[in-house]
Amino acid sequence: MTNTLENKVQSVHVDPVTFEVLRNRLTAITEEMSITLRAVSGSPVVVDAADFNVGIFTKNGNIVTMGKTVIAHTGSLVKMLEHIIADCGEDPGIEEGDMFVVNSPYKGALHAPDMGVLAPIFYEGKHIGWSGACLHQLDVGGMVFGSMASSATEVYQESMIIPPVKIIERGKLRKDVWNMISGMSRLPRSFSLDFRAMTGANKVAIKQVLQLINRYSLPTIHTVFEEIIQMTKVKVASRLRELPDGEYRARNYIDHDGQSNKLYHISLKLTKIGDKLTFDFSESSEQSPGFVNCTESGLIGGIFSGLLPLLAYDIPWNDGVLDPVEVIAPDGIICNAKWPAAVGHATLSVMWLVETVVVEAVSKMLACSNEYISEAQSSHNGGADVLHVSGLNQYKEGFGNTFTEQIASGGGAYMNRDGIDAAGCRHIPALKIPNVESMESGTPVLYLYRSYIEDTAGAGRNRGGRSLGSAFALHDAPFMMGIPMAHGFEVPNAFGLWGGQPGSCNRRFMYRKTDIQENFSNQEWITDPGKLNGQKEELSAKPGPIKFEPGDVFEWTWQGGGGWGDPLERNPEQVLVDIHNEVYQKETAERLFQVIISDGKVDHEATEKARDEKRRQRREYSPAKRLSSSLLNKKKEVLGPMGDQIERVRVEEEVYIQCECQTLLAPANENIKNYLGVKQIHPEDIGTKVKLHEELEMHEYMCPNCGKSHFTEVKRKGTQPLHDINLF
Secondary structure (H helix, E strand, C coil), X not given: CECCCCCCCCCCCCCHHHHHHHHHHHHHHHHHHHHHHHHHHCCXXXXXXXXXXXXXXXXXXXXXXXXCCCHHHHHHHHHHHHHHHHHHHHHHHECCCCEEEECCCXXXXXXXXXXXXXXXXXXXXXXXXXXXXXXXXXXXXXXXXXXXXXXXXXXXXXXXXXXXXXXXXXXXXXXXXXXXXXXXXXXXXXXXXHHHHHHHHHHHHHHHXXXXXXXXXXXXXXXXXXXXHHHHHHHHHHHHHHCCCEEEEEEEEEEXXXXXXXXXXXXXXXXXXXXXXXXXXXXXXXXXXXXXXXXXXXXXXXXXXXXXXXXXXXXCCCXXXXXXXXXXXXXXXXXXXXXXXCCCCHHHCHHHHHHHHHHHHHHHHHCCCXXXXXXXXXXXXXXCCEEEEEEECCCCCEEEEEECHHHCCCCCCCCCCCCCCCCCCCCCCCCCCCCHHHHHHHCCEEEEEEEECCCCCCXXXXXCCCCEEEEEEECCCCCEEEEEECCCCCCCCCCCECCCCCCCCCEEEEEECCXXXXXXXXXXXXXXXXXXCCEEXXXXXXXXXXXXXXXXXXXXXXXXXXXXXXXHHCCHHHHHHHHHCCCXXXXXXXXXXXXXXXXXXXXXXXXXXXXXXXHHHHHCCCCCCCCCHHHCCCCEXXXXXXXXXXXXXXXXXXXXXXXXXXXXXXXXXXXXXXXXEEEEECHHHHCCCCCCCCCEEEEEEECCCCCCEEEEEEEECCCCCCCCEEEC
């Protein structure tokens, strides 16, 4: 037996050229792992949606290199390794040729369908590192196909739960363990291919790393492992020291926990001091009785997903990014649930919202820096809808599949540009979605459309990205069972920044007993399900299992990205382009941006009058507090930005926040929202595809002098407005 902490290797000097050659070679090995995994798996979730990741790790479990697919999976692999080393280091031991399998959410997995296979790397009897792969299995047992049971109240009910188990021992598959595990899946063939894909990826890594060692020596590769991580640590620390110290807050909400339409919140206070970051989730809701919770691994995965693309956009991704991070999350809150809480929907609910609040808080920090404000971003969608389907397909064969096109949602806006349409997920850089033809070939459906959807983009000076949507009919099959589940049906989770408005909510409809087949028979192609004869039913966030029958049509649209800046400052000609490109309906655009269109052109005079009137109305809303008028004529020293519409200034010995119209608004250490005009706004004020949970309200906060909109906030009724930024 070889303990993972033994057999220390001496570090040596590696010249810069050799270091860069080996660093890039390790990155290429990681990419080869991804290619291998995709090629072997064949699963549509893996091949089409890239729901997997791979990595190479030190022998202590630190990330050296990682793939560019689902970022959270790499954070999950780190937690899996932590438990493998702790649980298996002594008994049964970690030896050459071994591989370990894990899917327990309380031992590192994000949720049970996300299975990991990890292999120690040995060289001449010395344990020198790890290889790991993790992917989403289509089914790992439990109450329902897909292993996400909305009725589950305990993790026991959701699926098989595998703590770290040695599945391959000294290069030989343990058939007894394999038979037990694979027998729990409803799709053993797909399950088997996925398992072989992960083991194949690990074998590629082991072979290639050993080849590097044979060529360059073990001390050299060991040194490169450590220096890659150290390089990232140094770069991240340097970047953090360039950003202002302070507290940055974000808060978001999840509707419906699978049991009832109860509202929960995920609250983050991000504190940055020097080169250290503290993510404090203490004020989040207690864990839910439903399946939306996430465990510590999901929390770390969400933080990792939000932090890497924003803070380390040009820095190698590895364990060094996490070095400055401290996480505060008491046991028993919704984003750090205690055993045996149900967590089947964690990846698409609370973990996703952890990422969302991290993106918002980190973006607020970046927006307080002239150098890095262009990297700040409004929110992407705050949670993807999901639909698991199973039954008999058009070939009269049993099938199971998961729709993954719903991740093609809108991206958040930036200071200097619009959000990307159908941007997808921030946490899957190498993202793609399945072709319509791919879905139709393996699932008994026929698409009516897949296209961009109007009125999904959050309004702002720069708008958010619009989302896709689609509709399909059951085709050439007697029935199909489906389990849709999501949140964000009564919360527009993609919040805007600096006056930008939220994107749309998720929406889902079923049209029952339509005449779609008659239309097909008459060679009539209907792309709007609303024009079919039938019964339209709006589905809730988590309706439980639904049955598709001949004539039924399913339609869904997904969240768009949040906007940036006051919508009244959007270029009127760009609004006209948006209308022409069907980003917004004409009536919606005129209401959001106060742009008057006449005979297909912008009426600039009428537009200016409408905007001036809107600003006049905003100025009528009185703030709760006002500064003393004695400050008006004092000399000001600009200290730095807070977004691109307000800034910090010094007046004599005190620091204040002022609007870009040069009006002093508030003391810098107080919540600026108490010094702004405030108006309650309603879903119809910001779009045609937004709803609010009965416990929520939405407010707009405006400069009392110029009428500029600085914040749009969704919050629980009766609570204080969020104190977004407090700089030290």
